[in-house]
Amino acid sequence: MPERSFVPSRGLVASLAVIALPLALALWASFAGETFYVTLATRIAILGLAATGLNLALGLGGLVSLGHAAFFGIGGYVAGIVASHAMEGTSVLGLPAISEMAYVWLLAAVAAGLFALVMGAISLRTSGVAFIMITLAFAQMIFYLAIAWPGYGGEDGLPITLRNGFFGLRTMRPMPFFLISFGALLFGLALFAVLKASRFGAALQAARQNGVRLASLGVEPFRIRLVAFVLSGMITALAGALYADLNRFVSPSMLSWHMSGELIVLVVLGGVGRLAGPLAGATLYVLLEHVLGGLTERWQFFLGLALLAVVLLGRGGLMSLLAPKGVRHG
Amino acid sequence: MTPLLEISDLTAFYGASQALFGVDLAVNEGEVVALAGRNGMGKTTTIRAVCGLATARARALRFAGRDLSGVAPHKIARLGLGLVPEGRRCFRSLSVRENLLVAARKGPWTLARVEALFPRLAERRDQSAGLLSGGEQQMVAIGRALMTNPRLLVLDEATEGLAPLIRHEIWSAIRALKGESLSIIVVDKTLSELLPVADRCTVLANGRTVWTGRPADLDRDMQVRYLGV
Numbered sequence: 001m002p003e004r005s006f007v008p009s010r011g012l013v014a015s016l017a018v019i020a021l022p023l024a025l026a027l028w029a030s031f032a033g034e035t036f037y038v039t040l041a042t043r044i045a046i047l048g049l050a051a052t053g054l055n056l057a058l059g060l061g062g063l064v065s066l067g068h069a070a071f072f073g074i075g076g077y078v079a080g081i082v083a084s085h086a087m088e089g090t091s092v093l094g095l096p097a098i099s100e101m102a103y104v105w106l107l108a109a110v111a112a113g114l115f116a117l118v119m120g121a122i123s124l125r126t127s128g129v130a131f132i133m134i135t136l137a138f139a140q141m142i143f144y145l146a147i148a149w150p151g152y153g154g155e156d157g158l159p160i161t162l163r164n165g166f167f168g169l170r171t172m173r174p175m176p177f178f179l180i181s182f183g184a185l186l187f188g189l190a191l192f193a194v195l196k197a198s199r200f201g202a203a204l205q206a207a208r209q210n211g212v213r214l215a216s217l218g219v220e221p222f223r224i225r226l227v228a229f230v231l232s233g234m235i236t237a238l239a240g241a242l243y244a245d246l247n248r249f250v251s252p253s254m255l256s257w258h259m260s261g262e263l264i265v266l267v268v269l270g271g272v273g274r275l276a277g278p279l280a281g282a283t284l285y286v287l288l289e290h291v292l293g294g295l296t297e298r299w300q301f302f303l304g305l306a307l308l309a310v311v312l313l314g315r316g317g318l319m320s321l322l323a324p325k326g327v328r329h330g
Numbered sequence: 331m332t333p334l335l336e337i338s339d340l341t342a343f344y345g346a347s348q349a350l351f352g353v354d355l356a357v358n359e360g361e362v363v364a365l366a367g368r369n370g371m372g373k374t375t376t377i378r379a380v381c382g383l384a385t386a387r388a389r390a391l392r393f394a395g396r397d398l399s400g401v402a403p404h405k406i407a408r409l410g411l412g413l414v415p416e417g418r419r420c421f422r423s424l425s426v427r428e429n430l431l432v433a434a435r436k437g438p439w440t441l442a443r444v445e446a447l448f449p450r451l452a453e454r455r456d457q458s459a460g461l462l463s464g465g466e467q468q469m470v471a472i473g474r475a476l477m478t479n480p481r482l483l484v485l486d487e488a489t490e491g492l493a494p495l496i497r498h499e500i501w502s503a504i505r506a507l508k509g510e511s512l513s514i515i516v517v518d519k520t521l522s523e524l525l526p527v528a529d530r531c532t533v534l535a536n537g538r539t540v541w542t543g544r545p546a547d548l549d550r551d552m553q554v555r556y557l558g559v
Contacts, residue, residue: 199428199431199432199434202421202424202428202429202431202432203432203433205421205423205424206421206424206432206433209421209422209423210419210421212383212403213415213419213421214404214421214432214433215402215403215404215407216381216382216383216403216404216407216413216415217404217407217412217413217432217433217474217475217478218404218407218408218433218435218478219404219407219432219433220402220404
């Protein structure tokens with residue numbers, strides 16, 4: 001093989017730039033003493049992580065789930081419930097309530113993973129509109145359960161007095177909490193990149209393009225999709241746990257179908273199936289919300305226009321504007 | 331000796347309309363069988379039925395000693411049936427390498443051997459399969475099936491619509507595979523290229539097997555009647 005000097009592709013550069021943006025924003029804000037913008041960057045990172053989870057199912061697997069709010073909310077409620085029991089010094093379902101993020105994330109991932117397994121085992125036997133409706137129905141079930149369960153705040157939601165801890169870091173301060181969230185985002189992105197480049201990722205994309213053809217080669221699409229769906233739900237639940245800690249509050253709105261829709265919007269806005277797509281979508285979404293929300297209460301109207309523009313003109317989302325899809329992309 | 335693939339009296343339906351009325355086909359270990367017939371006579375439906383992709387009934391439908399009726403397509407493939415579908419259907423967004431590896435199973439066929447059989451694929455390793463020429467995509471489809479290390483390779487119209495030079499390459503690959511005693515079913519319309527490769531030939535007409543025998547015994551009259559030569 002002849003020696004080749006490494007030339008980073010435009011896709012890789014664009015992805016790195018998008019990933020570096022919330023970090024740069026948080027660092028600048030921290031030095032300038034503008035803690036509000038640190039929190040804004042944290043929101044970007046967490047929503048980006050939630051959408052990265054969805055991107056695994058939607059982008060690689062072509063699974064249009066309208067139920068990912070369930071995983072986001074399960075993560076949020078696990079964080080809230082553990083934190084509130086830890087305050088009271090009581091246990092949760094026989095498990096100790098340790099107000100430690102690593103523990104919360106583990107519980108959130110297990111709970112969401114099990115829920116995704118059941119949801120996927122049923123919904124993945126269908127496709128198209130039926131799949132969308134079944135995922136929606138599962139999420140609505142959890143949504144109404146949360147509303148009807150007064151023990152954890154019901155419709156009013158559950159406040160988190162103190163954020164869960166992280167190995168002694170001062171998580172109540174904006175910058176340490178941002179760094180934890182950003183670390184989680186990097187983990188999610190790395191997992192996505194590794195899976196996408198793996199044989200599993202190839203099979204998942206092949207199942208999206210033609211499941212029957214994949215089956216005729218001896219690989220059952222259902223199992224591949226189910227594994228992807230479960231992993232996808234777990235990543236989104238991790239983001240949900242962080243989101244609850246960020247807001248120090250969790251309510252049924254995290255479980256509502258608007259949330260599921262919002263996650264789809266983030267992925268489509270940024271670029272379906274692209275590594276940094278969901279993060280790019282989350283960045284634009286949060287910044288639009290902030291800038292336009294300051295000018296008009298009807299900011300969602302302009303978000304709608306931006307979405308239209310991206311879908312009609314950009315096709316592949318923001319990422320394809322930054323780095324048009326050539327032979328391969330990052 | 332029981333044949334590797336044994337089909338007798340196979341019938342199949344597309345919705346309400348019957349497509350196959352009684353197909354008989356057998357492939358012995360190490361044999362190359364040509365499945366011939368005009369368009370719409372049931373060649374592809376027969377193959378789809380064998381792969382579990384079409385609902386079918388048969389007096390016997392056995393592969394490698396196993397009854398295939400009601401078995402899911404991915405399980406049939408895992409028994410060792412390697413399908414190269416009509417119309418060179420690659421996974422377009424995957425790279426050539428990913429296409430080859432996506433369904434690979436252990437056995438004598440490796441990436442290196444497939445790339446030796448089709449050197450063009452080694453050159454195009456990292457390209458999206460969707461950007462390849464038709465002939466190269468066909469090579470990917472054949473390579474992909476070989477990577478599953480099948481006991482029986484099924485080539486459905488592998489050379490259709492390809493330029494002469496590429497056809498030539500594909501046919502020499504098929505001859506190379508025959509040389510390794512791989513069992514193969516070849517569906518093709520070009521008899522001049524198909525018959526010299528085949529050990530036996532089965533001719534379909536109107537969803538039935540009308541003739542089976544050695545290619546040399548397929549006389550001019552038969553060719554005109556059933557194959558439209």
